Amino acid sequence: MISLLKVFLIISGIFASTFVLMSFTNLLTISDIENWLNQATELSPIYVGSIVAILLFADLFIAMPTLTICLLSGYFLGHTQGSIAALIGILLAGVCGYVISRYYGKSILGFLLKDEDKRNDAIRTFQDHGFAMILLSRAMPILPEVSACLSGMTKMPFVHFSLAWLISSVPYVLIATYAGSISSLENPKPAVFTAIGITTFLWIAWYIYHRFNKNPLTH
Template sequence: MRLVLWFIALSAIVLGTWLLWGGAWEESFSLAGSVAWLERAGPWAWAAGIGLLAADLLLPVPGTVVMSALGYVYGAVIGGLVAAAGSITAGLCGYGVGRLIGERAARKLLGDGDFEKGKLLFARGGGWMVALSRALPIVPEAVSCTAGLVRMPFGRFLVSLICGSLPVGFLYAWIGAAGREAPGWALAFSLLVPALLWLPAKKLLQ
């Protein structure tokens, strides 16, 4: 029960941030605004893009719009690589935040029973959750932090994070490079491909 409450609390914090400041940020980081912001960074636009995507852990940054802007600036391939790197960085930051809470403190926070249940859950099915969450709003931050909190094996977390981040990064970079708005099927695609990638990755890890 405490694990569920922890996850809900994290999601509520992220959602609250969006409700408070999301509107202003969305105006600043429309596709045109994001492109202009990246172009002002000059040769460091790639680093600025990664930084923005990593900041999504704390700030209401529209990640898919930033990924599309990276595609517009760098093209589908380089932009996709940078976008995926930003998503991976954001996931690692969330995992790190969870790990910063020591195991003793995590057990007190969740209770021994829920800590062990969460640890087992993320050791077995956490890969699916991490991979599929990268395409969704709000959920990725909560999933990454919880994975770190319950000590999901780092190698398993990293592989599943890559499986989720690569398709999302390349898809939205391609959309930006083509100068299009995200089509309705983009979300379905960015959920299906991570699932397909995680199947062989899971077998290799085993």
């Protein structure tokens, strides 16, 4: 289990470094995203949806404020169109992360864990707990992308990965975009309370899972 923790931390560190880089350089801020969506709104909803989907897909490579983007998607596009745009981006990110990691995962895992027994231990641990990890991964940024990559590396069956990714993503997107759709500059409370509520709920779920399963990343 320590082997999986090592791989998990290294991959998380890589994703986190992109967030730190973006924060310190101000290459992309929430204000920038809002400005892009505002400008795209004047052209066509298709442009707004495309920006949302591209940003959420890019989250696979550069850490993005996923929840904020989903809220903005609902705000600018409404619940239905906002949900579709956000889901397209999130599903593409998950599937691409899985496929790329499955293709190159053996080499990457071999580089991170030289010992074959440790590699096998990491694979077994994720196979035992990976489904639940994906379900609860949206408790915090970076975890979803790391979980998608680990799924590919450990060769989790694509059907199992897809099911877990859908179960974790669809309700998340539907709730966030709905909150965004009923929010406004004058009344941002639905978006704020939803963001707090989703995060709190998922953290409580992580705590319960940890208590009953002795968290695979620390046990």
